[in-house]
Amino acid sequence: MDLILTQTLNGLVYGVLLFLLASGLSLIFGLMGVVNLAxxxxxxxxxxxxxxxxxxxxxxxxxxxxxxxxxxxxxxVIEVFFLRPTYARGKLDQVLLTFxxxxxxxxxxxxxxxxxxxxxxxxxxxxxxxxxxxxxxPLYRLALLGFGIFIAIVLWLFIEKTRAGAMVRAGVDDAxxxxxxxxNVPLLLTATFASGAALAALAGVVAGPLLNVFSGMDxxxxxPAFIVxxxxxxxxxxxxxxxxxxxxxxxxxxxxxxxxxxxxxxxLAMIVILLVRPHGLFGHQSASM
Amino acid sequence: xxxxxxxNDLYKWLAALALAIIIPVLFAGSYSLGLIxxxxxxxxxxxxxxxxxxxxxxxxxxxxxxxxxxAYGTVLLAVKLGFSVWLSxxxxxxxxxxxxxxxxxxxVRMTGVAFLMLTLAFAQLIFSVGVKWRAIGGSDGIGGxxxxxxxxxxxxxxxxxxxxxxxxxxLVLVAMRRLIASQFGHALVGIRENExxxxxxxxxxxxxxxxxxxxxxxxGSIGGTLYALYNGFVSPDALSWGMSGMLLLMVVLxxxxxxxxxxxxxxxxxxxxxxxxxxxxxxLLVVGVIFVGCxxxxxxxxxxxxxxxxxxxxP
Numbered sequence: 273m274d275l276i277l278t279q280t281l282n283g284l285v286y287g288v289l290l291f292l293l294a295s296g297l298s299l300i301f302g303l304m305g306v307v308n309l310a311x312x313x314x315x316x317x318x319x320x321x322x323x324x325x326x327x328x329x330x331x332x333x334x335x336x337x338x339x340x341x342x343x344x345x346x347x348x349v350i351e352v353f354f355l356r357p358t359y360a361r362g363k364l365d366q367v368l369l370t371f372x373x374x375x376x377x378x379x380x381x382x383x384x385x386x387x388x389x390x391x392x393x394x395x396x397x398x399x400x401x402x403x404x405x406x407x408x409x410p411l412y413r414l415a416l417l418g419f420g421i422f423i424a425i426v427l428w429l430f431i432e433k434t435r436a437g438a439m440v441r442a443g444v445d446d447a448x449x450x451x452x453x454x455x456n457v458p459l460l461l462t463a464t465f466a467s468g469a470a471l472a473a474l475a476g477v478v479a480g481p482l483l484n485v486f487s488g489m490d491x492x493x494x495x496p497a498f499i500v501x502x503x504x505x506x507x508x509x510x511x512x513x514x515x516x517x518x519x520x521x522x523x524x525x526x527x528x529x530x531x532x533x534x535x536x537x538x539x540l541a542m543i544v545i546l547l548v549r550p551h552g553l554f555g556h557q558s559a560s561m
Numbered sequence: 562x563x564x565x566x567x568x569n570d571l572y573k574w575l576a577a578l579a580l581a582i583i584i585p586v587l588f589a590g591s592y593s594l595g596l597i598x599x600x601x602x603x604x605x606x607x608x609x610x611x612x613x614x615x616x617x618x619x620x621x622x623x624x625x626x627x628x629x630x631x632a633y634g635t636v637l638l639a640v641k642l643g644f645s646v647w648l649s650x651x652x653x654x655x656x657x658x659x660x661x662x663x664x665x666x667x668x669v670r671m672t673g674v675a676f677l678m679l680t681l682a683f684a685q686l687i688f689s690v691g692v693k694w695r696a697i698g699g700s701d702g703i704g705g706x707x708x709x710x711x712x713x714x715x716x717x718x719x720x721x722x723x724x725x726x727x728x729x730x731x732l733v734l735v736a737m738r739r740l741i742a743s744q745f746g747h748a749l750v751g752i753r754e755n756e757x758x759x760x761x762x763x764x765x766x767x768x769x770x771x772x773x774x775x776x777x778x779x780x781g782s783i784g785g786t787l788y789a790l791y792n793g794f795v796s797p798d799a800l801s802w803g804m805s806g807m808l809l810l811m812v813v814l815x816x817x818x819x820x821x822x823x824x825x826x827x828x829x830x831x832x833x834x835x836x837x838x839x840x841x842x843x844x845l846l847v848v849g850v851i852f853v854g855c856x857x858x859x860x861x862x863x864x865x866x867x868x869x870x871x872x873x874x875x876p
Contacts, residue, residue: 307674354853363674364620365856368813371806372852379846495685495802502678535689542682547667550675 277407279524285413285482287520288420292475293493294500294512295427296468302444302507303464305363306355310370311472312494313377317343318473319485320385322392332395332477339477340470346377347469351462359461374490382487392480416478423471424513431509440464444507496523499542505552514554581727591719598723598791600831601730604824606784607811608737613777614809615818616741617770618753619669622677623684624781624808626664629691629800630657631782632789636706637697646709650786654779660687661778662771669770672756684805691797702796706789716790726787733780737820740776749773810848813855816862825863 297311321342322335329335350373358365393399398412431437442450443460451457475493483489500519504511519538526534545552585594610624634653638644644652664683671679692700714721740746751759752766760766789795798804807830815826833851838844859866 305674307677354857358856361860364677365860367620367674367677368809368856369853371809372849372856375845375849375852377849379843379849382845383843495681498678498681502682532693535693536686539682539686539689543667543679543686546675546679546682547670550671 274407275528278409279528280521281409281413281417283521283524284517285416285420285520286524287517288416289475289479289482289493290497290500290520291420291513291516292423292471292478293497294504294516295424295509296471297497298501298504298506298508298512299440299444299464300468301501303440303447304355304359304366304461306366306370306465307363308370308465308468309367309494310350310373310377311468311497312490312492313374313381314343314347314469314472315476315479315493316381316485316487316490317346317377318476319392319480319483319489320381320390320476321473322477322480323385323390323485326392332393335392335477335480336474340473343473343476344466344470347466348462351465355465356458356461374494378487378490385487387487390485392477392485394481412481416482419478423474424509427509436463496538499538501552502542503545503552505549505554508552508554511552511554515552578731582724585723586720594719594723595791596831596835598719598726600828601723601726602784602787602791603808603811603827603831605730605733605787606781607808607815607823607827608733608820609777609780609784610808611812611817611820611823612737612740612773612780614812615816615820615823616746616749616753617773619672619770619774620677620809621668621680621777622802622805622809623664623680623682624777625800625802625804626680626684626687627657627661627778627781628785628788628804628808629795629797630660630687631785632795632799633691633697633703633785634782635786635789636703636795639707640703640705641697646706646790650790653786653789654782657782657785658775658779661775661782665771665774665778669767669774681802681805684800684802688797688800688802691800698796700797702794702798704794706793708790708793722791726791729783729787733783734820734824737780741820745769745772810852812862814851814862816864816866819862819864819868822862822864829863 293311293315297308300306300308300311318339321339322332325335325338326332350370354369354373355366358369394412398415400411401408402411402414403409429437431440439450439455439460442453442455443457443464447457450460496519500515501512502515503518504513504515522538522541523534526537585597606624606628609627610621613619613621613624631650631653634656635646635650638649638652639646664680668676668679668683691697697703708715708717708722710716711721711725716722716725741749748759748764748769752764752769756766785799788799811826811830812823813826814830815824816822833847834844837847855862861869
């Protein structure tokens with residue numbers, strides 16, 4: 273019983289990490305049609321920036337604030353100078369381009385921080401355990417769960433209730449018409465790409481105390497994040513949330529109870545969804561691939 | 562093309578073949594001979610991807626599946642079941658081709674990014690089996706392939722391995738050039754350019770794409786089989802998306818849709834890897850910058866650049 277509860281919490285926490293990654297990835301695809309293969313690199317860069325900020329300031333909270341900003345700036349450079357000139361050429365050029373950047377960012381990371389494994393320390397405030405219903409839970413993981421819910425609500429409010437969010441939705445539905453009615457689509461694209469990168473970096477910082485921080489952690493999350501948006505649907509926030517939780521739980525329980533088969537089954541699910549519902553479970557028909 | 566130009570072309574190819582045989586035999590030490598052999602192996606794999614990517618307009622992010630299946634088939638059957646290596650190689654290629662037919666059946670329904678994701682998913686599915694299944698070596702892979710004899714010579718000798726690989730490379734190159742020059746090849750390019758129109762003209766576009774997918778898998782698995790023969794072992798790396806990405810890079814670097822381009826791309830990539838890795842730690846940076854540079858500025862790749870220069874002097 274205890275084990276199942278712990279696994280559930282771990283699954284949900286992994287789901288939260290995936291959500292932070294997938295929501296950005298999904299919006300970037302929905303709005304710009306860009307399959308961003310450098311998204312895992314933003315996650316990794318976020319974790320490493322967090323590492324340095326913690327070393328400098330001694331505070332996890334500063335890392336949480338500064339690392340996403342730093343990574344967003346990198347993303348802005350990539351979007352404005354490299355992606356933007358290729359939009360007219362079709363979607364595949366951007367796949368190749370971001371694939372190239374994933375190599376560059378990995379090399380950059382190794383040059384700055386080396387190839388060792390690091391870990392981030394949990395903030396002191398959260399570095400303890402709490403007892404709920406007679407079971408012991410690490411507080412940091414519980415807090416992360418709450419943080420994930422908070423971010424999901426903020427994102428939802430932003431997308432559904434603000435003017436900027438309405439522009440994003442308009443862009444996802446039909447970028448041409450959105451441009452036709454006078455939205456500044458290039459700015460919207462840059463902002464979305466940067467925000468997605470910032471969310472990925474945020475995921476990297478909060479994952480720091482849970483996962484190993486090393487050059488190569490980007491690949492480990494990139495493919496699960498893609499599975500999430502394929503299952504949930506490109507361009508759909510709700511899809512990212514549901515997909516993340518499903519994959520987070522499936523992966524955690526799968527690894528615990530059938531370690532040989534879990535990876536296989538998850539890819540199988542991805543294939544089935546791609547074939548049966550190419551726009552995912554919650555995706556908009558127009559935002560399908 | 563006139564008959565004279567055609568025979569002129571033939572002489573050029575024969576001269577190239579003669580050079581490819583003579584120069585390494587005379588000059589190369591066994592180390593560089595190995596490098597050239599590896600280049601030819603990856604050239605075969607990159608050309609097979611080019612059939613899909615350059616001529617079919619379908620960017621596959623899962624081509625390692627067929628490369629890896631060919632390699633796994635060869636090593637597994639020979640080492641685990643004691644088949645003769647040649648029989649194993651044929652079985653490996655057959656298995657990969659059948660897999661390409663099965664996977665292609667689903668994948669060719671899609672194009673663009675959906676095709677890319679679906680090929681990635683299928684390749685990862687096969688990769689997950691390779692990594693997790695202990696009986697076939699798991700993540701360590703499987704080794705101990707005894708290199709077979711080819712008539713009087715052993716493939717354990719680098720020179721024999723090179724000449725054998727060169728022969729296969731030449732066969733594959735000729736076969737693929739014929740395919741592309743055939744009606745099938747023209748139809749494939751037509752579908753890339755305008756599928757609706759080709760369908761309206763009565764072409765079974767999905768079937769043609771499927772044939773291209775199967776052929777790409779078949780030729781890719783020949784590369785994989787040679788890779789297994791060359792190394793004597795195979796690991797899930799051969800099935801990984803890193804391998805798929807590397808093949809993709811070779812095609813983009815050399816220039817998609819030109820066959821010779823990806824072959825040159827494979828050579829340049831491996832040569833650079835060899836030299837850059839021995840001089841600096843920043844191999845990945847170089848790969849990334851080349852990739853980004855090719856996409857931004859040299860969309861036609863090395864081959865396209867060479868052709869443009871040649872075209873400038875003789876229109």
